[in-house]
Amino acid sequence: MSISGKKILIAISGGIAAYKIHFLIRDFVKKGAEVQVIMTPDAEQFVTKLSISTLSKKPVYTDFYSDNGTWNSHVELALWADVMLVAPCTANTLSKMVHGMCDNLVIATYMSAKCPVFIAPAMDLDMYVHPSTRKNLEMAESFGHVVIPAESGELASGLIGQGRMAEPETISNTIENFFNSQQEAQTLRGKVVLITAGPTYEALDPVRFIGNHSSGKMGFSLAEEASKRGAKVILISGPTAQTINDKNVELHKITSAKEMLAKVFEFYDTIDIGIASAAVADYAPKEVAKEKIKKNDENLTLELVKNPDILKTMGEKKTHQFLVGFALETQNEEENAKGKLEKKNLDMIVLNSLRDEGAGFKNDTNKIKIFTRTEKKEFDLKSKDEVAKDILNFVESQLLK
Ligand SMILES: Cc1cc2nc3c(=O)[nH]c(=O)nc-3n(C[C@H](O)[C@H](O)[C@H](O)COP(=O)(O)O)c2cc1C
Known part of the structure; x- marks a missing residue:
């Protein structure tokens, strides 16, 4: 049992941890998953479309509109996915997700998705423990989403504490375990x-x-x-x-x-x-x-x-x-x-x-x-x-x- 053949939609938002997503994409692709990446406009400050699309072997979308005048259908992207992973998930993107503030391709896709959603938050220490973040993570869980908690360690700001995005290996294992448990429980498959x-x-x-x-x-x-x-x-x-x-x-x-x-x-x-x-x-x-x-x-x-x-x-x-x-x-x-x-x-x-x-x-x-x-x-x-x-x-x- 594995994630081979699964369709994984990754949404990257604008946090410093975005650099780790390269390792995650490589891992998923190596294991035979299909990976489609979308990004918030701010995420482009942290990673390039070129590096991401090279690893994912697919074009990366950041906007509703392509340069050739066509529409990047958030509905199609959302319905294509077996799971959606928002990683890193910034405080801003998290807030937009739980409040339905649909002003970019990532949020419109998220709101059209019917598949399970995984969220890997990444923030600086005080942002992560802020009551608004706590509340928003609780809301996300109440929607049935899986929050992969941030880990403790040294943060980009130099502060030490919880806020580092979970390691790619942890995220990959969480998603693989999800698919495995789904397969184990597929007792009515084909019916x-x-x-x-x-x-x-x-x-x-x-x-x-x-x-x-x-x-x-x-x-x-x-x-x-x-x-x-x-x-x-x-x-x-x-x-x-x-x-x-x-x-x-x-x-x-x-x-x-x-x-x-x-x-x-x-x-x-x-x-x-x-x-x-x-x-x-x-x-x-x-x-x-x-x-x-x-x-x-x-x-x-x-x-x-x-x-x-x-x-x-x-x-x-x-x-x-x-x-x-x-x-x-x-x-x-x-x-x-x-x-x-x-x-x-x-x-x-x-x-x-x-x-x-x-x-x-x-x-x-x-x-x-x-x-x-x-x-x-x-x-x-x-x-x-x-x-x-x-x-x-x-x-x-x-x-x-
Ligand atoms: C260098 C730098 C690092 C940042 N890291 C984070 C972060 O780890 N988590 C976070 O929530 N916001 C972080 N921000 C702030 C976000 O980039 C900012 O809130 C932005 O509006 C997020 O937009 P998005 O959620 O649409 O990607 C950082 C900003 C800068 C300039």
Whole structure:
């Protein structure tokens, strides 16, 4: 396992430690990685494009515009990368990154990137410990970026303390370890996983709908986790406030149960695993009023008709797919869940009971039990991200049988 064939985007900003990047680029290239370098305009005061492009074997970009009048697409650069490394990362560039101050090619590329971001800060002693730097590094970590801490030693100013950019070898090892751990955990590589998430909204008139409290969190956590394990994920979601920024996840937004059904069956033949975590409305208004319904009458009677049962249809049309359903029950939980497993021809069902505090729709946590036809497993109350891991571990254990 190595970084061979990986695409590494290095952004250099204007710090004295920029000279060390030559060694890092040479190391990456020697190990078979593809390296693309971009620089802030200030970085050009510290290293030359010529030396960097000679080592990286690619042109180096510092500006949105090339001399020949073409555009250096920050979006293409960002989407090309498997990882982005900002090294050295100056106090200025760090601040721009975390506050979205997008006034150069490096920051525009960073803000377009969907890949993991590594930051190797380098500053003089007092800059590094300044509260604004501390806060900005904390923010960067809260975005999920990896900060490779500066090391202690003699600084360019002559002061002694923390602030030296990590050695190229440390940076290289950090990135190599990241790729290795990714490869080790790629237990769903080559699999296509379809996940439904969120509520559906069933229109009453142009402004009103019947919906439910599903937040979509469980489905989005599952999508993220499946992607981390190397799966290609098709995430079909009703209206939610959740967002996802992951190049392995194809997000399809729908509104109603009928739209969800149609979307699911656009992909159904191509998937290996289907996980139906959406809270699909069982009924929809028979008629959708063309105009807003006026409050003229004392009573308003709505006629509702049954929506298509998406999961049941998936079960009926199952050929090779491994199907996982969710049951949210308030009474006779286990019996109802097992009944649903049989009736809908599922391979596995995840039960959450509204009787358990912290479980179900709106919480960030969930407490589940998993059933197959022959097995039952109970889990503690956990964050939905952790629950997603438990569910996928269980799916994987079943696939190995
Ligand atoms: C000789 C010299 C060395 C510098 N070293 C650093 C440094 O190590 N870290 C840092 O944050 N800023 C350093 N600066 C200041 C940055 O170059 C300055 O804040 C610049 O605006 C950074 O721009 P950039 O982040 O767009 O590259 C240094 C400036 C000079 C003149």
